[in-house]
Amino acid sequence: MNLQKYASIAEMVDTVTALITAQLRAALDKKSRVTFSVPGGSTPGPVFDSLSQQDIDWARVDVVLNDERWVPETSDRSNTRLLKERLLVNNAASATLLPLYADAETPEEKLPELAVAIKAALPIDVLLLGMGDDMHTASLFPDADKLKEAFAPDAPILLPMRAMVVNEARITLTAPVLKDAMATHILIKGQEKLDVILRAAQISDPLQAPISAFLKGAIVHWAK
Numbered sequence: 001m002n003l004q005k006y007a008s009i010a011e012m013v014d015t016v017t018a019l020i021t022a023q024l025r026a027a028l029d030k031k032s033r034v035t036f037s038v039p040g041g042s043t044p045g046p047v048f049d050s051l052s053q054q055d056i057d058w059a060r061v062d063v064v065l066n067d068e069r070w071v072p073e074t075s076d077r078s079n080t081r082l083l084k085e086r087l088l089v090n091n092a093a094s095a096t097l098l099p100l101y102a103d104a105e106t107p108e109e110k111l112p113e114l115a116v117a118i119k120a121a122l123p124i125d126v127l128l129l130g131m132g133d134d135m136h137t138a139s140l141f142p143d144a145d146k147l148k149e150a151f152a153p154d155a156p157i158l159l160p161m162r163a164m165v166v167n168e169a170r171i172t173l174t175a176p177v178l179k180d181a182m183a184t185h186i187l188i189k190g191q192e193k194l195d196v197i198l199r200a201a202q203i204s205d206p207l208q209a210p211i212s213a214f215l216k217g218a219i220v221h222w223a224k
Contacts, residue, residue, distance in 0.1 A: 001197075001201055001215040001216070001218060001220055002218065002219045002220065003197075003220045003222065004219055004220065004221050004222065005222050005223070006221065006222065006223040007223070008223060008224075009046065009189060009223045009224075011223065012187075012189075012221050012222075012223040013046045013047050013050055014050070015221070016047050016128075016185060016187065016221050017047060017050040017051055017054065019185065019219070020036075020047075020051060020126055020128065020185065021051065021054045021056060023125070023126045023182075023183050024036060024056050024061060024125065024126055025056060025057075027125040027126070027182070028056070028057055028060055028061075031125075032060065033060050033061070033062060033121070034060065034061055034062070034125040034126070035061075035062045035063075035064065035098075035121040035122065035123070035124045035125050035126075036061055036062070036063050036064075036095075036124075036125065036126050036127075036128075037063075037064050037065070037066055037124045037126070037127045037128065037173065037178070037181065038063065038064075038065060038066065038083070038087065038128045039065070039066045039067075039079075039128060039129055039130035039137075039138070039187075040065060040066075040067070040068070040069075040079030040082055040083075040130075041079075041082075041130050043130055043187055043188070043189055044128060044130065044187055045082070045086050047128070047187065048082075048083070048086040048087035049086055051087060051092065052086070052087055052088070052089050052090040052091060052092040052093075053090050053091055053092075054091060054092075055091065056091065056092070058091055058092045058093070058094045058095040059094040059095070061092075061095045061096070062095070062096045062097075062098050062121045063083065063087065063088065063095050063096065063097050063098065064097075064098040064100065064118055064121065064124075064173070065079050065080065065083065065100045066127075066129060066130075066137070066138035066139075066172065066173055066178070067079070067100065067138040067139035067161075067170055067171060067172035067173065068080060068100035068101050068170065068171050068172075069166075069168050069169075069170050070101065070106065070107050070160075070168055070169040070170060070171060071101070071168060072101070072103070073101070077168075078101070079100075080097070080099065080100070080101055083097065084097075098117050098118050098121060099114060099117075100114060100158075100171050101114075101171070102114060106160070106169060107160040107169055107170070107171040108160055111158055111159075111160065111171070114158060114171070115156065115157045115158045118157055118158065118173075118177075119157055122157070122177065122180070123177075123180045123181065123182065124177070124178070124180065124181040124182065125181070125182045125183070126181070126182065126183050126185075127178060127181035127183065127184045127185065128185050128186075128187060129178070129184065129185070129186045129187070129211075129214060129218075130186070130187055130188070131186060131188055131193060131196065131197060131200075131211045133192065133193070133196055134165065135196060135197075135199075135200045135203075135208075135209040135210060135211050135212070136210050136211070137178075137186075137210055137211045137214060138172045138173055138178065138210075139161040139163075139166075139170040139171070139172035140161070140172060140175065140206075140210035141161070141163035141165060141166065141210070142207070142208060142209070142210060143163050143164050143165065144161045144162065144163040145161065145162045145163065146159050146160070146161055146162075147161075147207055147210070148207060149174075150172065150174045150175055151174075151175045151206055151207065151210075151213065152176075153176060154176075155174035155175060155176050155177075156174060157173065157174065157177055158171055158172065158173065158174065159171070159172055159174055175206070175210075175213055178214060179213065179214060184214060184217060184218040184219070185218065185219050185220075185221060186211070186214065186215075186218050186219070186220045186221065187221050188220065188221070188222050189222065189223050189224065190224065191224065193222070194222050197211065197215075197220060197222075200212045200215070201215055
């Protein structure tokens, strides 16, 4: 784990934006299309705002969420809604969103359909992850019903996920897909999150601390 500490949120946002911009541009120099996977939640919002204004050939960038709540975009809990409001605007409006939600009662009904487009866009070129206080990342929660399946070497691209700590069904990229990313950044803020990720680094079982599976080779960006 490469832990980078910043004096302010603004400094962290500027540095993460510059790194991701450079990595996306470098990938675009080698490939016709690249894939950028991002989290939901409030922490990455300022990074999305900044990235959306960068001079990148966004028309050749596929954006996919790490995970999504199984709610329509009209919901204020929709990660897709967040992306459309804060990342897929300005210069980044020409990027292609690979959806993790479709109109159906349960994620199981649309899983195969959603996985087709994502499979064609793999591997992920640049991965941005977040982390919860319980050491979860994406929708890989320690008490999730399909967590062991999500960490299996032969896990499918997508899995539905349900856990006691969340209010609705979710859909998530699985561990092999996330671990196969060319570059990984983890974005956290606050002393509590720093303490959590340092504890996670000492735990070898990803079923107890899911974020631990993604620390090797990742840059962890932290600011108070």
